[in-house]
Amino acid sequence: MRLIGKQLASKLLWVLGQVLLLPTLLMTSVQAFGASDAVVDEAQRWGLNMTEGVTAVSHEIYDLHMLIFWICVWIGVVVFGIMFYSMIMHRKSSGAVPAKFHESTAVELAWTLIPALILVMMAIPATSSLIKIYDSSEAEINIKIVGYQWKWQYEYLGEDVSFFSNLTTPQDEIYGLAPKGEHYLLEVDEPLVIPVNKKVRFLITANDVLHAWWVPALAVKRDAIPGFVNDAWTIVDEPGIYRGQCAELCGKAHGFMPIVVHAMEEADYANWLAGKKEEAEELKAAMSQTFTMDELYARGEKVYQANCVACHGANGGGGLGPSLVGTGITTGPINAHINVMVNGVAGNAVMPVFGNQLNNIDLASVITFKRNAWGNNMGDQLQPVDILTFKKNQ
């Protein structure tokens, strides 16, 4: 028995030597022939591999991924090499006579211990990366991210800046009625803006079901869980626009709630933030302003596209939600309409409470729009102040 074990071991070693050369050859040939730009470009277009990303953590994860990948390739080459060797050499048709051996403690011990050692080698860098990823202390900017069915809300904590980020890809592109744009399904009305080279901490939670906030270039993926808050952080090295998607099934439009992060130089970020605050001030002032019917209608159409179209359809004809054409709500008493928009519908988990999600101008506009679009022709209109009065009196 021992003899057979030895024989097997030496045979294995020989085969090993033969096949170990293979990947080296492969790699060099890829480097030699594959380096031409065209090939690289093509590979990039097809998206073959994980992104290296733009943060220290994402680079580290990429390196870890490649390390484990190459280890797997080597093991694969050895194991499959031996397998194919015996499939070619030890065929009955070529007159192979079967050996009788069926165990060898030495060999079995070896192929239990060697993989265990390889695993330890993998575990060491993985552990150190994980410890880094979990260290969210000393952040300079804190942003609360809330997942909604089906959009994201970003709130800059301590800054009084908060907004929703909705998909902007038109329904026509999705349904093939218009050519698809470059960033099809990965474009939003308001991206998350962060400065480069600063530690930004994300506090992630959800409003309804589970979501997951994922931007591959930042290597940040965290589940958003209603009632609980998770944290993650990033320091982006290069300015740019980075795109991601919701990564946890969250219902119908799970595939339609992208994430766009715009990383800016610090000065640009400061400008943007100041602009955002000013905008908020202006918005406050505008609350008491009066708008014309056309202004309301145009703004309302945009709000409708961002918030309502997924359920009520491009022409108000309904879908997951009821039709809005000529129905009791859109063509009934205006106060009932405001009530539905501000407070939602009792017992209906799908219709959001827009009173918290849209400002008074947007509410007034979208209600005005719905009452006058698609042949509803109610002719009435609302001003922001009407919404305010409604909220106060209820």
Add this chain to the structure above:
Amino acid sequence: MGDHGPAKGFGRWLFTTNHKDIGSMYLWFSFAMFLMGGVFALVIRAELFQPGLQLVEPEFFNQMTTMHGLVMVFGAVMPAFVGLANWMIPMMVGAPDMALPRMNNWSFWILPFAFTLLASTLLMEGGGPNFGWTFYAPLSTTYAPPSVTYFIFAVHIMGASSIMGSINIIATILNMRAPGMTLMKMPLFVWTWLITAYLLIAVMPVLAGCVTMMLMDIHFGTSFFSAAGGGDPVLFQHVFWFFGHPEVYIMILPAFGIVSAIIPTFARKPLFGYASMVYATASIAFLSFIVWAHHMFTVGMPIAGELFFMYATMLIAVPTGVKVFNWVSTMFRGSMTFETPMLFAIAFVILFTIGGFSGLMLSIAPADFQYHDTYFVVAHFHYVLVPGAVFSIFAAVYYWLPKWCGNMYDERLGKAHFWLSFVGLNLTFFPMHFVGLAGMPRRIPDYALQFADFNQIASMGAFLFGFSQVFFLFIVIKTIRGGEKATDAVWDNPEGLEWTVASPAPYHTFTTPPPVK
């Protein structure tokens, strides 16, 4: 007493307590479910053929992904293995029948009810289950369509069927073996099934508990999984995966047993490391209970938990590696021929190992932050389940079909089926690694333009793979209806008691225990 044959007509199947009849019914049922789940998969792949929404709406797409998963896991793979267990275990251990023949009849016949109930939800108002086969709360509780209650009952029935089947299998293996058939002489298929059956008994009740909690949350105002009442949606995932991880091994351990029977036969050489195979299977089963949270690396576990589950998961590579090395060593210096069962078994070893590699990559928690819930995961578990579980079932059918029906299958057609399936499956699932790494999330009905090319290839592969299985149905029916008569041994000196009986195997075998060498 042992002489009478099967009863006539439909009553034979309805009231049968014969392990071979019940085994056949399980296999036919699972094949029907395989086709149904396959149709759901083709709806998914057709919609994903190109970007944009062409065929189905997202609501329906979600129902398709959910039903595809549920039907394939609980309807196709698990019943197929139970069917093989029914047919083969009594013959392998030298028993006249299963230990509990009447319960055996029950555990089969409640299955069609469960799946009729499940499939009928598609026609209900609000549609069928649309929350993924992992049915995470609260999408599956507060936000679920009304049909979720029927889904819960269907899961309960499937669970009851599995538990009854497992009790039966354990009782058969532990009490019905022929004299001289010691535990360490049992074929590996029997061993792996014994361990699988224990896994089933340990975790199916947990699944039942899990869906019962859902039911209570939905209808009786409890809040196990709702934060508002002091519950926690993450708890759902812990309970689910405590069931779910052993469950994925339930779908692969019997496959190990099948491959361990086939490779020695066609390598004409005894299985290398029988004892280590048994221990490796047992260690995989044990580890399966302490790795569940690797499905949840992104829920925000404390780092200690994250590290524990990462290390424990990586450990699984060791016993799994032992198995692969044993198979390769069995082939090494054998005298190999490559009939259809062997082709499927070899493809199993190679492709399952590739699935194992991506599993190892996924176990690395930091890297998992990039892989989690992408198509990389989809590629991984399809590589372990399709060329893993499904290929092993094909291999088993080709291997034992001559014993079951007495006729040889057509080797040329069998090989054609193998190559079509092999090409189809790699075309379907290999590109999924790439789109996953490039950032495509799973369970989306529409995708960004950079994923278009690979998705197109995957969709074409899926249709090739799907239609090859209709061809498989044709081959099986053709073999049952006629063909070259099989000898009793069928293959070149295979090992096992099943080859000592006539082909086709008589309705009653081993009414007196056979001698065991």
Add this chain to the structure above:
Amino acid sequence: MTEQLNTTLSVRKLVARLVVVTVVMFGFGFALVPLYDLFCDVTGLNGKTNSEAFIPVAELIDTSRNVTVQFIATNNENMSWEFRPEVFSMKVHPGEEIETTFYARNPTSGEMTAQAIPSVSPGRAATYFHKTECFCFNQQLLSGGSAIDMPLRFIVDRDLPDDVNTITLSYTLFDVTETGVIQATSLTAL
């Protein structure tokens, strides 16, 4: 014949044992609920904090150390209240008892009940964050149009690990007016 009888008997015994295992594992599924809570308490998983008032022991204040405590407020779906912390962020010394408030207003015309669910991030800090008084211990009832400043008193434990210098306390407000929620934990305690 006796052999067959023996087999039948041992099959029966085995089946009985396996059925017991099945029932026990069904129970274990439910037992995971309190086990999980226990696990969370010990490890701070999910940032769960104490749900009953912490009885402070006279603690020394560690004035040498400053910890930033942040407060965030989130409305769960269909919750129409205004809900926000009085301050977003403060610096505290470990061991010191601090009081702050959260503002809530019910803008609707009807009476509503709300339940606030706390969560701490990083989760590791949860076990070192002691609330001596919190509006989250009870449900909050507000009549239509009324507002309230809800108190929160807490102590950051002096044993807080050195590398934690920011603790975020998040409250999510759930509308429980209609549900009349039964606590999952109290149910399993039966």
